[in-house]
Amino acid sequence: MEGINYAPIWLTLKLSFWTTLILVVVGIPLAYYLAYTKSRLGLFIETLTTLPLVLPPTVLGFYLLLLLGKHGFIGSLWHRLFDRQLVFHFEGIVLASVIYSLPMMVHPLVSGFRSVSRNIIEVSWTLGKSKLETLIRVILPNAKASVLTGLVLSFAHTVGEFGVVLMVGGNIEGETRVISIAIYDAVEAIDYFTAHVYAILLLAFSFLSLALLYGVNRRWNL
Amino acid sequence: MDFDVGEEEFLVILGNSGSGKTTLLRCIAGLESPEEGYIEVGGEVWLDTKRGINLPPQKRGIGFVFQDYALFPNMTVLENILYGMKKRDRVYVIELLKRFGMEALWDKKPDKLSGGQKQRVALLRALVSNPKLLLLDEPLSALDPDLRLNLQKELKDFQKRACITAIMVSHDREEAIRTGDRVVIIQNGKIVEGGKPYKVLTSGQPLLIEKRKDKDRILIILKLDGGFLEVELPKEEL
Structure with a gap:
């Protein structure tokens, strides 16, 4: 029985933090476009955004491995810019996590944006406010429950990620070995105590995240 | 459809539901883009489809009051009214609220207001930005008859005191007579009659x-x- 290694815990939190942060920046404009566009391209992008939800993580991980690899489109570009590989590195699993957790952020936001009364958006425009200012001051505050849902689900989903991270990042201590992979390692080594500790941590974290989400949403809806 | 509105005039567009009156108002506001059309306000062209001009609602300088008032649920009464002001003047807004007997409501959210109070806040919010044109989409239709009668008078007084040009759409003939300086009746997207309300109607x-x-x-x-x-x-x- 090994002692508990805290590195996978910190790495998981770091990965979830960066993934959620990037998802906020990418997800809000994407959700805004999807919520209000009437173009057919919107339908295509919405379907594409939902794909990670239904695809097996290994399928997604496999294609991401090809795309982010040294000879892949994104991987080669990254290598040229930073002289560093994306796969088997932290940046690679962040990018993979962003794609994997994209529906967790975008879906609640799209339904939240669509539930905001069209009239209050239009009245803001007639009062001279730009679309960006209307988004920040009217749409987002009136869809705050959806924003919180997106944040919590994205973070919690990334914390529990396994397949995509393993495919893209492998199992490198301090670089890509997140909690879920550490559990897998411990079970393989028949170290059930370590597996238990990590697993209970994940279970407690997921339960508390969801309880917080439902609690706050219930309060806002009252 | 072709019509003019005089400066500081209160024009009522009267029509049944589906006659196209709300769409007309939305086109004037820039919230809808007609395939063809021309709108000029105070010498400024807002829409000219032939020349490809179509100012967005942000640049038209209008005040729009929706049927459901469209107050921002996340803001207080004061914040709702301040939202449209270029220079946020809290003292002036509190004074305005006092004039309407609503100063005690300044920190209340819209869900705590009655229909009449919401209507007044929506009107004040539209007017404090000094719009060139006030557009009203059946602003009184959700209110009970007695309150409606009072607010029709208040609305008309307010418009005259603010010296503002207003266009209101309505389906209520009595409302048109009480509030309008002039009325146009539209049916199926076409003007069928126009003139002094009590004469036309x-x-x-x-x-x-x-x-x-x-x-x-x-x-x-x-x-x-x-x-x-x-x-x-x-x-x-x-």
Whole structure:
């Protein structure tokens, strides 16, 4: 029985933090476009955004491995810019996590944006406010429950990620070995105590995240 | 459809549901883009489809009051009104609220207000930005009849005091007579009649029951849709 290694815990939190942060920046404009566009391209992008939800993580991980690899489109570009590989590195699993957790952020936001009364958006425009200012001051505050849902689900989903991270990042201590992979390692080594500790941590974290989400949403809806 | 609105005039567009009156108002506001059309306000072209001009609502300088008031649920009464002001002047807004007997409500969210209070806040919010044109989409239709009567008068007084040009769409003939300086009736997207409200809306009937004059007003009592309607008019109207 090994002692508990805290590195996978910190790495998981770091990965979830960066993934959620990037998802906020990418997800809000994407959700805004999807919520209000009437173009057919919107339908295509919405379907594409939902794909990670239904695809097996290994399928997604496999294609991401090809795309982010040294000879892949994104991987080669990254290598040229930073002289560093994306796969088997932290940046690679962040990018993979962003794609994997994209529906967790975008879906609640799209339904939240669509539930905001069209009239209050239009009245803001007639009062001279730009679309960006209307988004920040009217749409987002009136869809705050959806924003919180997106944040919590994205973070919690990334914390529990396994397949995509393993495919893209492998199992490198301090670089890509997140909690879920550490559990897998411990079970393989028949170290059930370590597996238990990590697993209970994940279970407690997921339960508390969801309880917080439902609690706050219930309060806002009252 | 072709019509003009005079400066500081209160024009009522009257029509049944589906007649196209709300769409017309939305086109004037820039919230809808017609395939063809021309809108000019105070010498400034807002829409000219032939020249590809279509100013967005942000640049038109309008005040728009929606049927459901469209107050921002996340903001207080004060914040709702301040939202449209270029220079946020809290003291001025509190003074305005006092004038309407609503100063105690300044920190309340819209869900704590009655229908009449919401309507007043929506109107104040539209007016404090000094719009070139005030557009009203059946702003009183959700209110009960007594309150509606009071607010029709208040709305008209407010518009005259603010010296602002207003266009209101309505399906209520009495409301058109009480508030409008002029009325146009539209059916299926076309203007079928226009003119002084009490003349247009009562034509062809034995209408004028009584006309009373006192110092500065004329009170006429009209028969309309089987009922009686009292309307106050300034002397120059008749």
